[in-house]
Amino acid sequence: MGVPVVSHPWGSRCPHRRGPAGCGAAEGRLAHKLFHDLFANYSSALRPAEDTERALNVTLQVTLSQIIDMDERNQVLTSYLWVRQAWLDAHLAWDKEAYGGIDSIRIPSSYVWRPDIVLYNNANERFGGSMETNVVLRSDGHIMWDAPAITKSSCKVDVSYFPFDGQQCHLTFGSWTYNGNQIDLRNRLDTGDLTDFVENVEWEVLGMPATRNVVTYGCCSEPYPDVTYTLLLRRRASFYIFNLLLPCIMISFLAPLGFYLPADSGEKVSLGVTVLLALTVFQLLVAESMPPSESVPLIGKYYIATMTMITASTALTIFIMNIHHCGPGARPVPPWARRLILHHLARALCREGTGRTGPRDPPGEGAEPGLCPHSRCLCHHHAVLSSVGYIAGVFRRHRTAQRHAAEWKKVAKVMDRFFMWVFFLMVFLMSVLVIGNAA
Numbered sequence: 001m002g003v004p005v006v007s008h009p010w011g012s013r014c015p016h017r018r019g020p021a022g023c024g025a026a027e028g029r030l031a032h033k034l035f036h037d038l039f040a041n042y043s044s045a046l047r048p049a050e051d052t053e054r055a056l057n058v059t060l061q062v063t064l065s066q067i068i069d070m071d072e073r074n075q076v077l078t079s080y081l082w083v084r085q086a087w088l089d090a091h092l093a094w095d096k097e098a099y100g101g102i103d104s105i106r107i108p109s110s111y112v113w114r115p116d117i118v119l120y121n122n123a124n125e126r127f128g129g130s131m132e133t134n135v136v137l138r139s140d141g142h143i144m145w146d147a148p149a150i151t152k153s154s155c156k157v158d159v160s161y162f163p164f165d166g167q168q169c170h171l172t173f174g175s176w177t178y179n180g181n182q183i184d185l186r187n188r189l190d191t192g193d194l195t196d197f198v199e200n201v202e203w204e205v206l207g208m209p210a211t212r213n214v215v216t217y218g219c220c221s222e223p224y225p226d227v228t229y230t231l232l233l234r235r236r237a238s239f240y241i242f243n244l245l246l247p248c249i250m251i252s253f254l255a256p257l258g259f260y261l262p263a264d265s266g267e268k269v270s271l272g273v274t275v276l277l278a279l280t281v282f283q284l285l286v287a288e289s290m291p292p293s294e295s296v297p298l299i300g301k302y303y304i305a306t307m308t309m310i311t312a313s314t315a316l317t318i319f320i321m322n323i324h325h326c327g328p329g330a331r332p333v334p335p336w337a338r339r340l341i342l343h344h345l346a347r348a349l350c351r352e353g354t355g356r357t358g359p360r361d362p363p364g365e366g367a368e369p370g371l372c373p374h375s376r377c378l379c380h381h382h383a384v385l386s387s388v389g390y391i392a393g394v395f396r397r398h399r400t401a402q403r404h405a406a407e408w409k410k411v412a413k414v415m416d417r418f419f420m421w422v423f424f425l426m427v428f429l430m431s432v433l434v435i436g437n438a439a
Contacts, residue, residue: 030100035107038092038137044113047182048089055184058087058115060173060227063193064208067200068150070157070167070233073291076123077155077169077231082196085117086144086188093141106134109145115183120172120226124152159290161437162297163240166206167233174226180214187212187227202239206232244282245299245434248306251278252427255310258317259420263324263412272314279307302434306427313423320419324412326405333407341414342407349417 049056063082070077089112096103112135135145155169175183192208209230214223258271283303290297296304333342 027100027102030102031105034094034099034102034105038094039111042091044111046113047178048087048091048113050090055181056087056115057184057186058085058117058175059186059188060085060117061188061193062171062173062208062210062229063195064197064205064231065148066198067203067205067233070155070203072157072159072289075155075157075291076152078150078152079171079231081149081151081171082146082193083117083149083173084144084146084188085115086142087115089113089137089141089143091141092137092143094139096139102139104136104138106136109133109135109147112137112143114145115185116176116178117173117185118176119151119153120174121154121170122152123154157291158295159293159297160295162286162290162299163235163237163244164298164437165235167203167235169231169233171229171231172226173228174224179220179222180225181222183225185212185225185227192229192231202236203233204236206234208232240299244286245302248279248282248299248303249427249431251275252306252310252431253424255306255313256420256423256427258313259320259416259423263321263409263416268317268321269314272310272317276307276310276314279303279310283307298434298437302430305430309423309426309430313419316419320412320415323415324409326408333411337411338407341411345418346410346414349414349421 047056061084063084064079065082066080068078068080092112109132114135131147131149133145133147135143137143151171153169153171155167157167159165174185187210189210191210194205194208197205209232211228211230212225213228214225216223252275255272255275258268258275261268261271283300286297286300286303290300
């Protein structure tokens with residue numbers, strides 16, 4: 001049997017003191033006598049109400065000490081709480097004057113009746129209650145029970161704006177077997193106590209309002225009151241900004257630079273594929289920590305949009321490289337393309353004027369092979385003239401093919417510069433959109 005701890009209203013003053021030891025011994029004997037008198041015919045199994053038709057008032061107050069963990073994937077909040085319950089036990093009142101002025105005693109909580117207040121949305125594998133701590137029993141029969149508890153509660157996590165999200169986690173306390181006609185559960189204060197809260201590195205606590213609800217369940221017709229504390233949390237996003245968001249933005253700005261690389265370098269497509277693989281790694285890191293749900297987080301949407309953009313830029317790069325490496329048999333640039341790309345678009349991008357592209361034919365090269373330019377011609381052999389004409393035709397066709405290839409290379413270069421600025425603008429707008437939604 002535990003020894004009761006005595007609280008004396010007179011402090012260290014003893015009315016019949018013969019010495020310090022005598023006073024302590026007297027108080028100890030009175031405390032033992034009080035304990036035996038109170039619990040001689042007491043049963044902790046019955047609800048301590050003088051009138052069994054009336055509900056017993058129980059007040060609840062929760063103090064949040066620490067947020068241990070928020071498991072977004074399993075949607076479980078682990079927190080360290082101090083739970084204070086207070087009620088009146090009419091069978092445990094005494095006249096303090098008859099016991100040397102003893103106003104209160106502290107005894108193990110297992111000795112008295114306790115309300116079976118539990119956490120309704122408990123997510124712990126071992127469904128347990130609070131620690132077995134002492135209760136404070138006062139002479140008027142009021143009992144106060146303070147017990148620490150590490151709780152795991154289910155919390156619906158909304159990651160739509162991750163990492164700039166806020167969460168609302170509910171802690172619902174109520175009696176498991178007593179209905180509202182037997183226990184009237186009420187919250188002592190309108191909010192949870194946050195004075196002793198230890199700051200969390202990831203979550204900022206904005207408040208902890210408390211509300212009392214009376215619910216009628218389908219199994220029973222009696223009302224069941226409960227007290228719900230709503231924990232308002234806001235994520236500290238600096239860690240995710242520097243480790244997930246900023247690297248993604250910087251990698252995204254590398255993708256348009258693939259259009260700036262020379263086509264003959266052979267690294268244009270390799271750069272796009274490398275950037276795409278890097279973003280895929282970041283996307284997997286985000287997906288591992290997020291719960292599987294239909295709502296895609298904000299940073300996940302940014303990754304998907306960026307990966308789509310890089311895929312499109314890589315496909316355009318392949319198309320432009322095909323234009324750049326047109327062979328000798330390429331057709332001439334169509335008039336509309338020459339006018340739109342080599343004239344208007346090149347001028348808008350401050351590229352050099354087009355004019356006549358490629359090498360020019362030397363003077364006199366276009367003359368008929370069978371006519372001599374001089375009045376006195378000594379070329380009378382038709383075989384020689386036919387060979388010269390053939391060589392001149394081949395030379396002209398070669399020059400024409402070179403001119404067509406040069407025009408297509410200029411078209412590819414103008415398209416490279418155009419899409420580079422287009423994709424730079426797209427990356428900038430997507431980054432601004434993400435920051436704007438976060439704000």
